[in-house]
Amino acid sequence: MINIALVGNPNSGKSSLFNALTGLKQKVGNFPGVTVDKKTGSSVISEQLTASIIDLPGTYSLYPKRADEWVTYEVLMQPDIKVRPDMVVLIADASNLKRNLLFCSQMIDMKIPLVIGLSMMDIAKKKGIEIDIPGLERDLGVPIVPINPRKEKGLNQLKKAIQDTAKQLYKAPSRDFIANHELAPETVQALKQEIHGISDYMAIHYLINTNHIPLDAEQKAAIHSAKEQYPFNATKVQAEEIMQRYARIKQVMSNNIVEKDPLQKALFTESLDKILLHRTWGYLILLGVLFLLFQSIFWIASFPMDAIEWSFAQLTGWLGGILPSAWWSDLFLNGILAGLSGIMVFVPQIMILFGLITLLEDTGYMARISFLTDKLMRKVGMNGKSVMPLISGFACAVPAIMSTRNIENRKERLLTIMVTPLMSCSARLPVYTILIALVIPQKYYFGFLSIQGLVMMGLYLLGVVMALTVSYVFKKIIKIQERSFFILELPVYRAPRWKNMFITMWEKARIFLKDAGQVIMIISLILWALSTFGPHKDMQAVRDKYEVLVKQNPSQGNELDKAEKSELLANSYAGKLGKSIEPVITPLGFDWKIGIALITSLAAREVFVGTMATLYSVGEDHSGDQLTLRQKMAMAKEEDGSKVYTLGTGLSLMIFYVLAMQCMSTLAVVKRETRSWKWPAIQLVYMTGLAYLMSFIAYHLFR
Numbered sequence: 001m002i003n004i005a006l007v008g009n010p011n012s013g014k015s016s017l018f019n020a021l022t023g024l025k026q027k028v029g030n031f032p033g034v035t036v037d038k039k040t041g042s043s044v045i046s047e048q049l050t051a052s053i054i055d056l057p058g059t060y061s062l063y064p065k066r067a068d069e070w071v072t073y074e075v076l077m078q079p080d081i082k083v084r085p086d087m088v089v090l091i092a093d094a095s096n097l098k099r100n101l102l103f104c105s106q107m108i109d110m111k112i113p114l115v116i117g118l119s120m121m122d123i124a125k126k127k128g129i130e131i132d133i134p135g136l137e138r139d140l141g142v143p144i145v146p147i148n149p150r151k152e153k154g155l156n157q158l159k160k161a162i163q164d165t166a167k168q169l170y171k172a173p174s175r176d177f178i179a180n181h182e183l184a185p186e187t188v189q190a191l192k193q194e195i196h197g198i199s200d201y202m203a204i205h206y207l208i209n210t211n212h213i214p215l216d217a218e219q220k221a222a223i224h225s226a227k228e229q230y231p232f233n234a235t236k237v238q239a240e241e242i243m244q245r246y247a248r249i250k251q252v253m254s255n256n257i258v259e260k261d262p263l264q265k266a267l268f269t270e271s272l273d274k275i276l277l278h279r280t281w282g283y284l285i286l287l288g289v290l291f292l293l294f295q296s297i298f299w300i301a302s303f304p305m306d307a308i309e310w311s312f313a314q315l316t317g318w319l320g321g322i323l324p325s326a327w328w329s330d331l332f333l334n335g336i337l338a339g340l341s342g343i344m345v346f347v348p349q350i351m352i353l354f355g356l357i358t359l360l361e362d363t364g365y366m367a368r369i370s371f372l373t374d375k376l377m378r379k380v381g382m383n384g385k386s387v388m389p390l391i392s393g394f395a396c397a398v399p400a401i402m403s404t405r406n407i408e409n410r411k412e413r414l415l416t417i418m419v420t421p422l423m424s425c426s427a428r429l430p431v432y433t434i435l436i437a438l439v440i441p442q443k444y445y446f447g448f449l450s451i452q453g454l455v456m457m458g459l460y461l462l463g464v465v466m467a468l469t470v471s472y473v474f475k476k477i478i479k480i481q482e483r484s485f486f487i488l489e490l491p492v493y494r495a496p497r498w499k500n501m502f503i504t505m506w507e508k509a510r511i512f513l514k515d516a517g518q519v520i521m522i523i524s525l526i527l528w529a530l531s532t533f534g535p536h537k538d539m540q541a542v543r544d545k546y547e548v549l550v551k552q553n554p555s556q557g558n559e560l561d562k563a564e565k566s567e568l569l570a571n572s573y574a575g576k577l578g579k580s581i582e583p584v585i586t587p588l589g590f591d592w593k594i595g596i597a598l599i600t601s602l603a604a605r606e607v608f609v610g611t612m613a614t615l616y617s618v619g620e621d622h623s624g625d626q627l628t629l630r631q632k633m634a635m636a637k638e639e640d641g642s643k644v645y646t647l648g649t650g651l652s653l654m655i656f657y658v659l660a661m662q663c664m665s666t667l668a669v670v671k672r673e674t675r676s677w678k679w680p681a682i683q684l685v686y687m688t689g690l691a692y693l694m695s696f697i698a699y700h701l702f703r
């Protein structure tokens with residue numbers, strides 16, 4: 001069993017290779033910086049050899065600038081030989097060899113056994129690049145295997161090279177790529193006498209980044225004494241090193257690589273970019289793409305949604321007819337089944353949303369969106385790179401916030417983290433959909449522009465506009481000074497891997513159903529109990545009151561029965577809970593049932609739907625009805641007989657869900673990424689405050 005680390009420049013195909021070797025499903029996308037954390041899996045290399053493989057974030061060099069690069073750096077620089085990877089497989093992009101060779105040359109000098117996998121040979125070929133692989137092997141002193149991780153080609157040869165290296169048929173590169181020792185001879189010498197088993201080049205890194213490497217106290221002391229004894233100027237050493245490397249790389253390139261004149265052979269990508277990054281067309285196309293994204297979430301999905309809703313209503317009606325009326329059938333039909341159907345309905349939308357985002361990432365258009373929006377982002381204190389987290393925030397804020405590790409500048413990264421949860425995540429989608437269906441008429445402008453679709457887009461847009469505004473305000477308040485720059489490598493356009501897209505859609509639907517399903521089951525059970533039972537004294541008082549009333553007016557038995565049930569609900573534990581927060585939320589147009597939904601939403605926003613299903617079922621008459629949740633909510637009445645879901649309440653509630661911070665997982669991940677409770681606390685306060693204010697205004701405007 002050996003430990004292998006996968007390293008290389010961003011977007012070179014590491015995660016694709018990792019998936020091919022381990023059979024896992026690490027996220028792959030066509031832009032630099034997809035992987036931001038390490039992930040381990042195991043792979044059978046040969047009958048005798050199994051490897052534990054770790055996929056790492058991409059790095060351009062061993063001088064990390066971003067949080068994700070530091071993750072890789074720490075793994076490679078690990079002082080404990082038992083933990084450090086036994087072997088490194090470096091994936092180099094053959095179509096950009098010159099840039100990739102800088103990191104290659106640094107890894108060679110680390111003196112960890114190394115195998116190079118040369119990916120993107122197909123693109124190199126299209127660009128007219130010819131590579132003399134045996135010659136390159138000789139110059140670098142390491143085995144080089146051409147592979148295609150995307151098509152899973154060349155894996156056997158790669159495994160063979162790994163096996164041979166493990167058997168020490170290939171040794172760790174014996175020659176240094178450049179004379180590292182001479183960069184600071186005495187200091188390196190002194191340090192190597194204290195810390196054993198490190199190469200000259202690794203010693204230099206220990207001297208430069210002493211505080212970032214998990215060294216023990218003794219090792220740190222050794223480094224400090226070496227630095228005191230002999231001269232060591234980190235900046236100078238680093239500059240000298242890079243210069244020498246590029247000089248040598250130039251030589252290696254001219255020995256082994258023939259490149260056509262780049263002007264002669266324009267790639268398809270470049271001609272496409274002329275349009276897609278055009279000063280005016282580029283932006284128009286971008287707007288068109290985003291518009292289509294939202295219209296299709298609403299419009300295409302509406303067909304399967306209707307079918308699912310209809311089937312569940314039929315099922316409930318049928319079961320209602322054959323099941324005996326008892327507390328358990330009530331619980332099953334109105335609690336569990338209602339909750340499940342409420343969630344199943346949204347699977348088509350979730351799938352389309354994730355499918356389209358994957359499409360944007362896979363083709364390489366996502367990176368172009370960054371490029372196009374950099375100027376705007378900069379005005380509000382963020383960076384073109386913030387766009388990728390923001391757009392993935394439409395799916396879920398948790399991975400989106402992690403992906404901000406790719407942003408160099410600390411302040412820009414912090415601002416992006418602070419506003420990303422304002423983007424409407426997929427858990428809000430069910431809430432929006434059901435509320436829109438309730439209060440917005442199903443009409444079309446010009447026969448195709450759905451008003452409901454426009455409102456949906458408006459909600460997403462509200463999140464975006466608020467994110468930009470809040471970022472602008474925070475930019476003025478937060479005092480961190482750091483130089484900012486935007487360097488983003490534009491990947492070549494690639495055809496999406498359809499299989500991958502469908503797997504992602506399927507996976508997301510499965511996870512959504514499983515997670516939301518579990519939470520909803522549990523919450524509906526608890527909620528059912530809380531709304532059926534209450535303090536004995538109060539509940540008994542209601543029952544006694546109605547017993548007398550029924551005796552007095554036997555002809556009105558039916559209506560009295562309904563009134564009794566709703567009064568019982570109001571006196572149940574759930575009712576008391578909702579009523580206790582009612583004073584706070586009445587100004588927003590919410591009643592106590594909505595109050596309960598706001599509380600249960602803290603478990604997950606989509607629980608709103610299930611909660612509504614349960615609350616509006618309890619205390620209602622269901623003899624054989626086939627109403628969908630939407631119809632039940634539409635019929636909901638206040639005690640005075642007025643409708644609950646008016647335009648004002650509906651809009652106010654939607655806006656509340658756009659802006660409020662209701663997600664524990666997001667707060668937890670913000671705490672982890674910012675390493676303090678301060679930022680999640682600020683986020684909780686500002687978002688909830690903003691939500692309250694805006695909902696208040698909306699309710700009073702549209703009431």
Ligand SMILES: Nc1nc2c(ncn2[C@@H]2O[C@H](COP(=O)(O)OP(=O)(O)OP(=O)(O)O)[C@@H](O)[C@H]2O)c(=O)[nH]1
Pocket residue numbers: 008009010011012013014015016017027028029030031032033034035036056057058059119120121122123147148149150151362494497
């Ligand atoms: N044409 C071509 N495309 C490839 C090849 N290998 C990978 N790709 C594509 O390159 C893109 C990047 O692949 P990833 O595996 O995510 O790259 P990565 O190195 O993990 O990237 P980061 O995590 O961002 O550092 C994906 O769109 C792959 O389908 C290859 O040999 N040829």
Ligand SMILES: [Mg+2]
Pocket residue numbers: 014015016027028034035056057058
């Ligand atoms: Mg990756």
